[in-house]
Amino acid sequence: MTDGTNLKTLVLLCPDLETLGQGLDLQELEQWLQETMPPVLVQGVPDLVLRSGELARAVAASGAARLVLGLSCGQYSTAEVQVEARKAGLDPLGLEVINLGAYAALVDPRSLATEKAKILLAAAVARARAYQGSQAQNVKPCLPTRLGRRSLFNLSLLEYRPVPSIRVECCAAAYGCEQCVRVCPRGALGGINSRISLKKSLCESCGLCLTACPQEAVEFPGYAPTQLAAQITTLLDPDVGTLQPRAILFTCRRGARALEGLARRGKIYPVDWLPVQMPCLGMVSPAWILACLSLGARAVGLVSCPGHCPFGQDEIIEGRVTFCRELLRRLDGSYQTVSLLRLADLREPKSIQAQAPSTRTRQHKAFVPRTCSFPSIDPQSAAEVFLHLAQVDGATAEVSLTHPNSPFGVVEVTDGCTACGMCAVACSTGALALEREDGNIALTFDASLCMACAQCLPTCPEASSQVLQLQRITDLQRLSQGRVVLYQDQDRRCDACGAPIASAQMLRRMATLLGDESSIASLITRYCPECRQLFG
Template structure:
């Protein structure tokens, strides 16, 4: 692995100390080669010319990332590199968010640690993860007109069929897609590449982690956030995670340098789109060591997701949860690139007094593993909020399943549940239908498949239910066949048969014998 540091970065106002960065990298990453690259870095891919496989996953620390990511990736592809594996660190943004050189060096150090962590977590995509796009309608450099074809290869999600729960009725990714690019056809979930913008909303929405987006996979984002929240990269300074998209990233480097330190070290986390960021991500960051989390939106016409109201709803949910837990809701902030004054105010606004984070913890962004429930419990303990707050909210990433009278323990809901939140558990002739709220993503697959229509799902965050863990919703007993001892049906199901059949003589046979033995008796 090779890290390239642009020499021109030291000329920036509050530019980082490159010698200190190189020394820190040599100590932290002894197997990584650190090179001082000559400026200007308007075409950093030139640093890779002649490198071959020695720099298979390079990290390019540039003094200005001007947003021409697709052009850089196209040139890296021509040089024989996997373009998505090339990590770009914007030292200009780190300098713009710092009030002095020491802070800029600290921020650049954390960003480099995060880029290296992302690189190690990267898994190359398959051919189905790309789509060709004509670029005549996009602004490109004069050099590109003569050296590159008018086609770029955009990264799009790919679905791992072996992990996908669409066969059990799950349609979460299709519902999350704002462009109708996902549909169930031919027994599997399929992606329509022409409609896909690569926003990544399906990646973070999938309850079982079956959707992958090379360059922005869940494991890469986890690794990046873990590195940014690690205290050693920031000398113990409080961190703020600033989520932003590729389109809004260049605006950071253009910000005027702050005259005084910001209340936290803001750490940019660049994603394809803010549509990827779930409430679970935000709350896990706060529980895992971040003092604040911000979101920087691009211009509406540039947004790949196109649902600003959904992003606003997610932020509102996070603030409501924090207040219910006794934490300051202002720890979650939002700004727009079209309003620089509001952005600066959001970055500089002092944080309300709050308990210090316990320290960094590993983030787990896959929704079905219960990490969000653990994060909420940690926040509640830290801030001493209400012992059992309950919040009903349209953007709650958690759900609560309840049963009306009439459950027959058929298990249809448990079979359909993609995360295992619902489970049908057997213990001899006894069985129970149980629910674990920590694993429920409120996907809604369970209710429609219930033949008795007694399953209800509410988008609700209930800390008391989460703390209790798995609980039985319904208990029943399996009646055994009088002839062979095999299972006949649950008592509740037989009672349902009695209601339907009334005095039908066949009821006696159905109630006493299994399906195999009924034929020989009749």
């Protein structure tokens, strides 16, 4: 792992950007980037994705460790750009490519287009620097999605896509976790002998497994949460560029292509919406949406796929947006700041401007921009975002929302719990825990760690009596409470050696099952397993 904040970065810009439409002020861009994001080297290279070897030569001469391309059109071939990056000794999955042509051609005045280009390039530099590298197992060679002029004559050119790998030392599959397996829409992940494995041929790089894993055991180069955090915090940093206010526009790969298609037809969405492309919008969690608002975004939009999501995420995406809107409505009424946008909305920019109230009209009492950090995937960092939003006049708002897309759950136990601890063993996030102290045994629960995965429910031996119950609920008070005791009992000790045996309730239950007067019941309720061998 490297802290990439000081990695020398080469930014190559297409000189056409200067003359397309109103154009971008490339000289100002270069000077600003060098001052704002050092160490960065900015160069204009004509035909940089067309002339073989041009890009590799520029990288070699610069000695840069990261590369950002600002192109004038989106019609480049990823395979060709990746080949050039590899020639220069760079990891093709760490490349950042932005199509700035639409802003140069369609945003008026030139100074505004240049401002937007500055922020997007700075965020791309930050994202490139946060890239942690890939291994051979993370790379899948595929036929190119788009053929450029050169790849038309060289069909051996392949495009490299990221695929996930699992860090075995972090994975909780041995405790029954299969979250990644459950969300994979192509059945590419499977668990064998408590180890998760990937069938590369089935993986379509949607990234859904990455954000489903509470242990952060999934590596998916190019879309690591640290990269997204670097990109979004830079996009929303008021010290980076002067464009204000700003809104975040999450798109998927297909959505981004559709937006490029709109731009070719002369339609562009409002300049203050800053695009963030994900492999699939199903990766975008409520915590990420709300963190953008906490970091100062005026609004957050998710551009729905043209047609249906190829990974079947339509309902989940819509549900998460609805959840965020309802939570914001209950918090401070600012629900309009989050929306699911259709391409038709983006064809008519006025409609999305209307959906996103300006910072002046929005009630700000719950929002303190720039004191929240962008969360990772684990439930606790997500909970911190919610708690940040929930701070009103120094206290946590009393808001509780039961919703099928709530990212948090609340577990309760009813009469009949024996503190056997099976649920705590199955809980991969540590939300449930069995604690022994001062002669007591307690089943405890921390709502800020519970992601409502329901993995604990079937492990409860009392499942038929529904002793363990889970609600999909985001309760801000509960999130702030820390660990609470769900059930507590006397921790019975072995009569012979004093080792803990089980809770008094568990031993009463066993005695009843075995017959209260039987010698086996007496043996089991008085001695630990080792001492039973001696006395039995």
